[in-house]
Amino acid sequence: MSDQDLAELDKMIAKARQKPLAYGLCLGKKPEDNVLYLDLKKAPEVMMRKAKADGETGKVTCGEAEVKGKILTLTVMGKTLPGLAKNMKAFMSKQGMKMKIIIADPDGNVLESDGDEDLGDEVGVGEAAPADEIAEQDAAEEPVADDPMAGQWAKVSAALTPLVDRFVAAGSDKAAPVSAAWQKAHDAAAKGDYKSALAAAAKIKPLVTAAPAQQASTPDDPNKAKWDAVQGPLEGLYTSAMDKNPENRTKLQAAWAMALEKAEAGDYTTALTIAGKLKPLLDAAASAEQSGQEAEIPADVVPFQKSRVLWIDSRKKMFEEMKKLENAIIATCKGDPELEPIAAEASDLTGRLTVFDETLQDMLDQITNTPSGPNREGLKKQALGTLKSYAAALNEPFFKDVDGNNGFVNVSVASTARASLASIAKVLAA
Template sequence: MADLKVEGAELKQLVKLGKKRSLSFGFCPGPKADHTLLIDRRKSPEMLGKLARQEGSSPKVAFGTFEVKGRTMEMTCGRTVPQMAKVLKKYLKTQKITINVVVLDAEGNTVDSDVEDLAPDPSMEDDADTAAIQDDADDEVEAPAPAAADDQAAEAADDDAKDGTLDAASLAARLKALKPAVTEAAPDVAAKLGKVMAAAVAQIKAATLEQADATVTALENAVARLGEGAKSAEPATPADDEADFKALAVRAQALKGAIEGIAAPAKDKLMAALTDAVKQIRERNHDTAATILGKIETAVGKLTAATPAASADDGKATPADVAPFVQSRDAWIETRKNLRQEMTDLKSAIDTATANVDGFEDVPKKSGILLDHIDDIDSGLETTLDQIVKTPDEAKREELKAGARKIIETYRGVLDTDFFKAVDNNGFIKTNIRGSALDSLQKVSAALSA
């Protein structure tokens, strides 16, 4: 991707070419003016945005198209960054390009600008080099026109999207642009990529836009490497950016809570491993940290599944007044076990579907984040139900019941998030994660109300 970064005389020629045609760009601002600006005549703005973020030194990125009108660069953006006009104008000046900058949204509304009266600049007039660039552009073989949008992608584009930097329409447009390349790939590769595209469509329709963005980005990277030739392409390197750092930190924090409930000496060993993982995260050794966290997650999963339910009656017959709580507690423990297993199966299915597909090499280390969502449904309810069973005092038992009801409402809130609403339409395997959890919680609620 480094060959797309333009500076100096080459950048000036491309800016001047903007007087004749619209060009795509991606812009990633960096500290101390270490900015990354990519311009290309054929790649999509979204693709250049992703490449700029990977090439650049910050997670912020803008992308879109630009045209030059007189002494003003008009940039129509799918995504912007703060103070974009001022930052970019100042950067262009360091590249000996004195030009005003106006930033527009997708509808053509001005969202930012840095405009002043500029003295004439003969170097910004057309010359032979600019004409040569235009001639080269005219002679280029046009990429195949994208096929009509897939019906599901079109529907996804029309769905209401939640507020934020992502929107369903732009994600669907990126999918549409990828479709020709996927269709023309080798049959085995096309089949795998097609399955991933279907998953992205499902995520867009369910408004899980962060997941959809990650899926589409992986597809874009895969398609880019197909175009370059997988054998000749340089090996992919882990993305050492803020998004990866935060994702790993979230996994580590979730594991810390899960490990707290495990007995020694296993707890001590897992905490030591987690401390090592945290160190690797802080040092930005993301591959190593992800590997360690994955092993800890596997160990915690096995230990949690192997932990027997607490005995409430010490071998004695269960009193009739607590029998419903014993039954609902045991059923809930089994449900949580099944939830983790289904999510583990989904992770395996995703890893298998993307195996040996260029651009998806880092999927196995990142798909483990699926299990983090299960950690939000913790052992609090079963612990409270166990206390209800063991508490003979009626007043105390009613207090515990109220606590259990609050926990149930919290879990239902988790299950009503975009992730859980979409997970069973994942496009990889059939699951019933949300449905089974809600059904089991309803049965616990009924026991508490009896």
């Protein structure tokens, strides 16, 4: 694995403390040469194919990875590989992440353990750990320090990579510079410079999401135009559904990944067929009053989980509204030599929203999974501190004027943030 891959793995392991992530694994000839990829949204089978493509053996498997305390549990949904626990123990140690490795089946039964007792007898070999014990261990852990922009970059990268690949494969005259710029964005992210990576992504996105007529097309297949019209709205619906963590998450991930793969291969007929069957499932998941995770949590923490969903939805709307302002400024100023600089600056307006990151929603998720007591109260105080930093940003001149005094179009960026933060503050203060 490259240094960039390993840096991304480190970030994904941190995310796996908050919810299970899909993984794909290809064992190397030596444990240190293993290839392990995790992803927030893609299906395990997709990650396995990616790991196999970059690996050096045919020993592959996939499933979901979850971290609780010092335990990394790999639920195997693919082929069971003998000796996997000790192999992965050596691999993770080589990367500087010392953990106890548990291999489990989809029903939660432990298949293997690395046998390392130095990290404590958190889970007995041959039996599943009680959920309340794992929750208490995880609550005792210090919150994982993470760049607030890392989560945003992970989402942007996952959404934009298929579009960049398709754009480059289409043979546009801008394919080479776009490919080079996207690689530089990944290089910046690997170094922890997420601000530069996100700025590059913001400039690349308009190019790779342009109308089909601006890119190389295959006019012989009328279904391509239909797919291009469907993909954007369906992708937004898919993101909303995944934010609710539905119980059929894995099924939805696999179907969406298959639709994208078929479209990238030029099989737009199959892609549209999958999209037609997938849409009602995504509609149901996105509109569900309870998330899959919320349905399993105690009633006393439901308000925190609802607050988390509220902030996710609010951030989405803020970005949509800021994009609306960007488009209005560009439409007004583009073509006028004196106003061109304003149009150029407008393309980076969404960058103003990076301060409103995923830290609050991650903290609310931790609160949801932490038993009532001192640990939860401590997390609530931390969340209130993050909320106050957001509120301070809203008092800056830019956000005081952005909604109704920008001179171009009325939007609801700051007002959306203020309303949701006020609601969340009441929950945290209770």
